[in-house]
Amino acid sequence: xxxxxxxxAVIAGALALAGxxxxxxxxxxxxxxxxxxxxxxxxxxxxxxxxxxxxxxxxELTSVTSSAAGSVTVHRTxxxxxxxxxxxxxxxxxxxxxxxxxxHLMFENxxxxxxxxxxxxxELHFAKSGPIKVEMPxxxxxxxxxxxx
Ligand SMILES: [Cu+2]
Numbered sequence: 001x002x003x004x005x006x007x008x009a010v011i012a013g014a015l016a017l018a019g020x021x022x023x024x025x026x027x028x029x030x031x032x033x034x035x036x037x038x039x040x041x042x043x044x045x046x047x048x049x050x051x052x053x054x055x056x057x058x059x060e061l062t063s064v065t066s067s068a069a070g071s072v073t074v075h076r077t078x079x080x081x082x083x084x085x086x087x088x089x090x091x092x093x094x095x096x097x098x099x100x101x102x103x104h105l106m107f108e109n110x111x112x113x114x115x116x117x118x119x120x121x122x123e124l125h126f127a128k129s130g131p132i133k134v135e136m137p138x139x140x141x142x143x144x145x146x147x148x149x
Contacts, residue, residue, distance in 0.1 A: 028059035028129050035136045038143055039116045047105035051096040060087045060127040068120045070109025077102050114138045
């Protein structure tokens with residue numbers, strides 16, 4: 001489900017955000033790191049990553065696609081349950097973090113069950129920036145980056 005924004009609205013939004021920065025062409029500068037998928041045990045999988053924005057304008061993650069799955073949706077965790085969201089903000093000079101127990105990507109109807117050591121290609125789509133392709137490594141089912149190696 002793509003979230004289409006009229007180009008005029010995008011430009012107006014960028015200019016408004018640039019107002020206090022002193023630059024007329026402030027834009028998001030996105031990069032992706034720390035991506036991984038815990039090895040799935042069914043035809044569903046979660047995915048985690050961090051989207052950093054060095055730019056002076058915010059952006060929005062609007063959809064995620066992958067040829068490895070029938071569908072990929074963006075979820076956030078609220079209390080004990082999770083809900084699908086249409087988009088998530090990538091703040092200016094900040095980051096959008098997907099991690100276990102928080103925001104996550106949800107892959108459904110996987111075409112095959114990827115194993116540890118494989119990579120799953122996903123494409124991130126944004127309201128303003130061009131799409132970013134990510135090679136998401138598959139880790140063990142219990143992998144947790146917070147505990148280190
Ligand atoms: Cu979920």
